[in-house]
Amino acid sequence: MATASSVQVDVEVAKNLGLTAEEFNRIEEIMGRTPNFNELSIFSVMWSEHCSYKNSIMWLKTLPRDGERLLVGAGEENAGLVDIGGGLACAFKIESHNHPSAIEPYQGAATGVGGIHRDIFTMGARPIASLNSLRFGDPHLAHTKHLVAGVVKGIGDYGNCFGVPVVGGEVFFHPSYNQNILVNAMSVGIVKVGETVSASADGPGNPVFIVGSATGKDGIHGATFASADLTEDSADDLPAVQVGDPFQEKLLLEASLEVIATGAVVGMQDMGAAGITCSTSEMSAKSGTGMRIDLDKVPTRQSDMKPWEILLSESQERMLIVCHKGREQELLAVFDKWDLECEQIGEVTDTGRLEYYVGGELVADVPAEPLVLGGGAPVYERETRRPAYLDKVDQFDPATVEVPSDLRAAATKLFKSPSLVSKNWVTEQYDGTVRTNSMTENTPSDAALVRVKGTDKALAVTTDCNSTYVYADPYVGTMIAVAEAARNIACSGGEPVAITNCLNFGNPYNPEAFYQFVNAIKGMGEACRAFNTPVTGGNVSFYNQSQYEGGRIEPVYPTPTIGMLGVVDNVKRTMSLGFKAQDDVIYLVGDNVEDLGSSEYLRVVHGIEHSTVPHFDLQKELKLHRAILAAIRGQHIKSAHDVSDGGLFQTLCESAIEGGHGFTVDTDTEMRKDAFLFGEAQGRVVVTADESRTGDLEDLLREQGVGFRVIGRVAGNNITIDGEDWGNLMEWETSHNDTLAAILES
Numbered sequence: 001m002a003t004a005s006s007v008q009v010d011v012e013v014a015k016n017l018g019l020t021a022e023e024f025n026r027i028e029e030i031m032g033r034t035p036n037f038n039e040l041s042i043f044s045v046m047w048s049e050h051c052s053y054k055n056s057i058m059w060l061k062t063l064p065r066d067g068e069r070l071l072v073g074a075g076e077e078n079a080g081l082v083d084i085g086g087g088l089a090c091a092f093k094i095e096s097h098n099h100p101s102a103i104e105p106y107q108g109a110a111t112g113v114g115g116i117h118r119d120i121f122t123m124g125a126r127p128i129a130s131l132n133s134l135r136f137g138d139p140h141l142a143h144t145k146h147l148v149a150g151v152v153k154g155i156g157d158y159g160n161c162f163g164v165p166v167v168g169g170e171v172f173f174h175p176s177y178n179q180n181i182l183v184n185a186m187s188v189g190i191v192k193v194g195e196t197v198s199a200s201a202d203g204p205g206n207p208v209f210i211v212g213s214a215t216g217k218d219g220i221h222g223a224t225f226a227s228a229d230l231t232e233d234s235a236d237d238l239p240a241v242q243v244g245d246p247f248q249e250k251l252l253l254e255a256s257l258e259v260i261a262t263g264a265v266v267g268m269q270d271m272g273a274a275g276i277t278c279s280t281s282e283m284s285a286k287s288g289t290g291m292r293i294d295l296d297k298v299p300t301r302q303s304d305m306k307p308w309e310i311l312l313s314e315s316q317e318r319m320l321i322v323c324h325k326g327r328e329q330e331l332l333a334v335f336d337k338w339d340l341e342c343e344q345i346g347e348v349t350d351t352g353r354l355e356y357y358v359g360g361e362l363v364a365d366v367p368a369e370p371l372v373l374g375g376g377a378p379v380y381e382r383e384t385r386r387p388a389y390l391d392k393v394d395q396f397d398p399a400t401v402e403v404p405s406d407l408r409a410a411a412t413k414l415f416k417s418p419s420l421v422s423k424n425w426v427t428e429q430y431d432g433t434v435r436t437n438s439m440t441e442n443t444p445s446d447a448a449l450v451r452v453k454g455t456d457k458a459l460a461v462t463t464d465c466n467s468t469y470v471y472a473d474p475y476v477g478t479m480i481a482v483a484e485a486a487r488n489i490a491c492s493g494g495e496p497v498a499i500t501n502c503l504n505f506g507n508p509y510n511p512e513a514f515y516q517f518v519n520a521i522k523g524m525g526e527a528c529r530a531f532n533t534p535v536t537g538g539n540v541s542f543y544n545q546s547q548y549e550g551g552r553i554e555p556v557y558p559t560p561t562i563g564m565l566g567v568v569d570n571v572k573r574t575m576s577l578g579f580k581a582q583d584d585v586i587y588l589v590g591d592n593v594e595d596l597g598s599s600e601y602l603r604v605v606h607g608i609e610h611s612t613v614p615h616f617d618l619q620k621e622l623k624l625h626r627a628i629l630a631a632i633r634g635q636h637i638k639s640a641h642d643v644s645d646g647g648l649f650q651t652l653c654e655s656a657i658e659g660g661h662g663f664t665v666d667t668d669t670e671m672r673k674d675a676f677l678f679g680e681a682q683g684r685v686v687v688t689a690d691e692s693r694t695g696d697l698e699d700l701l702r703e704q705g706v707g708f709r710v711i712g713r714v715a716g717n718n719i720t721i722d723g724e725d726w727g728n729l730m731e732w733e734t735s736h737n738d739t740l741a742a743i744l745e746s
Helices: 011-016 021-031 038-044 098-103 107-121 142-162 234-238 246-262 274-287 308-313 328-339 390-396 405-416 467-472 473-490 511-532 600-606 618-633 647-661 674-678 693-702 729-744
Strands: 070-072 080-083 088-097 127-135 166-173 182-192 209-214 264-271 290-294 318-323 340-347 352-359 359-369 448-451 458-464 495-504 535-541 545-547 551-554 559-568 586-589 639-640 661-663 685-689 707-712 719-722 725-726
Touching: 011 038, 011 274, 021 038, 021 725, 038 274, 038 359, 070 328, 080 405, 080 535, 080 618, 088 107, 088 458, 098 107, 098 142, 098 182, 107 142, 107 182, 107 246, 107 264, 127 142, 127 448, 127 458, 127 559, 142 166, 142 182, 142 586, 142 661, 142 729, 166 448, 166 586, 182 359, 182 458, 182 495, 182 559, 209 246, 234 390, 234 405, 246 264, 246 318, 264 274, 274 290, 274 308, 274 318, 274 545, 308 318, 328 340, 340 467, 359 600, 390 693, 405 448, 405 473, 405 600, 405 674, 405 729, 458 511, 467 473, 467 511, 467 559, 473 495, 473 511, 473 551, 473 586, 473 639, 511 559, 511 618, 545 729, 559 647, 586 618, 586 693, 600 674, 618 685, 618 693, 639 647, 647 661, 647 674, 647 719, 647 729, 685 693, 693 707, 719 729, 725 729
Parallel strands: 088 495, 088 535, 127 166, 290 352, 495 535, 661 719
Antiparallel strands: 070 080, 080 088, 088 182, 127 182, 209 318, 209 340, 264 318, 290 340, 352 359, 448 458, 458 559, 495 559, 545 551, 586 685, 586 707, 639 685, 661 707, 719 725
16 A cells, blocks of 8 residues: 655645645644645545635634523534433534536435435434535526535435424525536434533543444545635546445444443544544544544455545544443444444554554654644634625616516416425425324424424424525525524514534625625624524535636625524424415514515515515514514414515415315505515514414513514405405416426426
8 A cells, every 4th residue: 555655745745735835734733744645635635725714713712602491502512402402402513515516416405415414413412303405506507406406305315214394494596507416405303412522532542443334435525625615627526525325324324323322432533524534533623632643444345545544534424432441242243233343443542643554663742632623723713804795786776677567467476486486396305204203294384393203293394595685685684594494483473493514605705795695694693693593513615616727716695504403392282384274364473674685576566686684683583583482372373474585475385285174365555566565674573363272372472572463364266465366276276386496397
């Protein structure tokens, strides 16, 4: 096996590996010498943005990290952990797999799902639900159709085979994602409090095992690939995309949970980005120890793998386990039972160094601490500059937008927007019923509800972000993303408890892109403190932009995806979004503000891309959520659905389609009719109530200090606006359900 030590290392080699000249000099200072190629490769992946967060960590540390239910916070373990009561805890996390999915959509998306599930069961929690947040370009483009088909099939195939249901998510389309799509995957798991395992390497002399799949050349330099712009030549980096095996992962899940139960495990970590390099360094640094690793003992798929290839491989379905010395046979017996590789490749040392050997020859010797986040990895404060396009946003004047003479025609056009129509073409490829925990498969709520078996509890989970709002105002737009997630959970009967985030932005060296990032973090922090939802972790995905012919660079819309967890203490007090019965009274709860800013209506009907962020009041949002939750718990209402993308008309139609009942509604004569129907001002929820409960509901809303108005009734099979017949509900339902399939399959 070649050691690669003969490669002449200099600053140019370092630059080719994604390091700067300054970073190369710093590595030489740390090492006290020039590193060999293996060692330089280790630093290159561990100091990549994907692993080190070198351009974002100083801002991430400003986010709230404390909460009453929080058991494991951001950066402490592979995922966040919150107490849900009854001796149970929930582990949850969201991460991106954007660049791999843009190059090879099927495997990129599939391995993104597999990787996030491993973060959960590595802690000892059993995954019970999966969500995702997907962004694609213009769906009429052949390239977009190819990407959508591959990503959806990759998510569906992996999740269905692995046996964890996809219970929720979101899919949006916008030209800014034409090349650089976003694929964010979230996993949620359950574990008994006190039965988790840490990603640590305590106890010098304890043996180190690699378990699961053999190591191949797939995924090498994947972390570096994720820390650079996509270009026309990115397809040449296809080997950086990993290949997944969901059946192998299922075996690994069962074996991991079983071996944790033996008590023989000291620590365990998934081999995600940077593979063996990341797991050995992070586990050692966490415990203040070191490791001696024999790379020639690592099971490999090819016989000619070089040391740096083994170290950097991101082959899927692998774990690193530190075992209590003397209990090796217990570990081996479990993995033998599940017919999985389990090889001792080294041991924990007290040196604080990572020593990698091949055939008895030391091929790399590096200190663990300087490699990792919070250790010696570089931390930068990048320049920010207000984006020039915000001048266009500020110039938006709604008075210049004419109210369409035919509002029904405008509504019909808006209702066919790919971002607003039903995503059943996508969701029908996912298994949402496996494990029989989902409560919202047949009766949807604003958030997905997942039963916690053996208890009266349920989890309410959601992923949310309207990137158009964030583009218009990164600070307020991100606050809205947090608020909408909390609103969805409240409308479902849950109490928001914590978030995980997936921060998708452009190149951090671009001052305008970094301005978006910094202000999004500030907005997220303020909103999370208000909702008492600490940030438990997630990931940062920079470099989401594409370089086109002629050198033009276009970043995606800034997309700080929020994955929020809520808890429902009594499953009998949940709420769905569909209308329930004829003659039920329809209320619009919350302040009704005339606002057209950043609405899908402006973009689709009027072709306006630059407009102000929608009206938003954080304190009124808090009051609204408390009131809706109180109305659900008091059994005052029969349905609840928040007003968001597409405005009030979209909300009403979705509730009508789901419930199978039409509605008649009167608009507000003091507002523009298009703003009333299609504006996306925040802080509003549509609820229905039986006539007999309207008094109690109105008394409650007054007590809570929340505005409301009766806007109509559930009625018949038609949609009626201000006495005008807008057609049969079935026609709108057909348009809603069939539009996306017609576009993607054309």
